[in-house]
Amino acid sequence: MPIEFKNVSHTYYPGTPFEYQALRGIDLVIKDQSFTAIVGHTGSGKSTLVQHINALLKPDSGEVRVNDYVINHKSKIKNIKSLRKLAGMVFQFPEYQLFEETIFKDIAFGPKNFGLEGKELEERVLKAIKLVGLDETYLEKSPFDISGGQKRRVAIAGILAMEPEILILDEPTAGLDPQGAKEMMNLFAEIHRQGKTIIMISHEMDYVLEYCDEVVVLKKGLVAAQDKPINIFSKAELLKGLHITPPAIIDFANRLIANKLPIDIKKVFDIESLISEIVRVKGGNK
Template identity: 45%
Template sequence: MQLTFNQVNHTYMAGTPFEHIALKNINLSIPPGSFTVVIGPTGSGKSTLVQHMNGLIRPTSGEVQVGTYRLRAKKDRTSLLTLRKSIGFLFQYPEHQLFEETIEKELMFGPMNFGVSKTEAERRAKEVLPNVGLSPDLLPNSPLNLSGGQMRRVAIASILTQQPELLILDEPAAGLDPEGRQTILDMLYSYHQKHQQTTVLVTHHMEDALRLADFIVVMNQGSIFRSGTPEEVFSGPEALVSIGLELPETIRFMQEVKTSFALTDVPFLKTRSEVVEYLSHFLSNDRKGDS
């Protein structure tokens, strides 16, 4: 799905004493089919950026193109219903939005609201639960009787039953412990790999950005500070530190290796296993050189 921002600005409460400029001159094109991660300091405009992607809010000026839709400040008469059929948006703490009597009804609500038949919605409900690590046997149960982690999974499943072409995840693992966060994100990443829809994840965890993304957008003070592949974004990491971001562990460690051994350059490594393998070869070659 085409996803492009062209000269987009957004101001909250314009013309009042509470006026706040949230986005400034955003020009951005997100690769179709990518797993894109949006990172940045608190208040940098991350959530405002993604809320433009399904028309939740409109640009104060400029244009957002989502598929064949062009979203501008002035509302046109075109209904956003068709657009939103193809977009799944998961907010923080999505389990707070559960309301149906049974898990099956919860999962069927979204598709049927967009015109899917009851039979098809039932099929999707049964099919999606294993994707989020839950058994279809739970369908007759109330979602409100589940554990917090299970409720989060049901909320995610309710978005996936819509079979979105664009999946927007605004801190989907907020409030979870590190193990729970990794489980949820790995689950969503596996779904992305299987279905190849465009996925946009908002997070403040730099480790997740490095581990999952194939395209990264760095926001700062309402503007795009950097964008590109992980290797492009994390080159010159001092710039990221200067805006208050904490570097991922592997990036920090390789910077220390570079400094300690007075190296002119070090390879871009994303995982601990890659770092261990590199150091093993590096130290082995270093000892050979001394002998």
């Protein structure tokens, strides 16, 4: 089932001088099993938007549909826990939410809250920590004794152990070194291949181009564009209007095209594909 937003508006602190309308009538369908990127300027409503999916926020007007759940202004959602299990949310800098004595307990916290115990719980935790690229020797350590990058992995493992069908990521690679960020993105791509829906807020357009199959651009609380990444990134005019810097690789390919190298920009999404395009064009000239 897709995730549907119908005319969703959200205002923070209504009726006070701090009032701020973050969403102004969002209409959006996020396809099932897609890897959707949400991009946009600071303050465009990205985080507010995704927090509606697991009902951390409720719309002031309009409604959000996630599987059988309908989230609107009035409804008190029955079984909110199972919605939160269905749509796992990884916040920005999730390492700050660690609190248990051992990494095992911290990863087990989520699934335990959703009623898992015993052998099954242990297996889940083990699976999750391996998935994020750490091994079981970490399980008995304190989450406060490991490096920042490892903390991030443990925090993400804590959400993965809940085995959500929809994984929501709020800038998951912010502050990671390039190597770590790349590994993290490969992990999400792997989870996506297992048939899960992934929704990722990101400012890293290179990753959006390389990994995502859909982009939603937000501007001032409205959907400004929704399309395949390459369709959005290849339109220089559109990008300018939305204040988005295109991915470096697209920029590079565009300059090649400007210098009369007739490569097909729609086939470029990472270094390898760019090279094979150049080879195709150059090879044909020989």
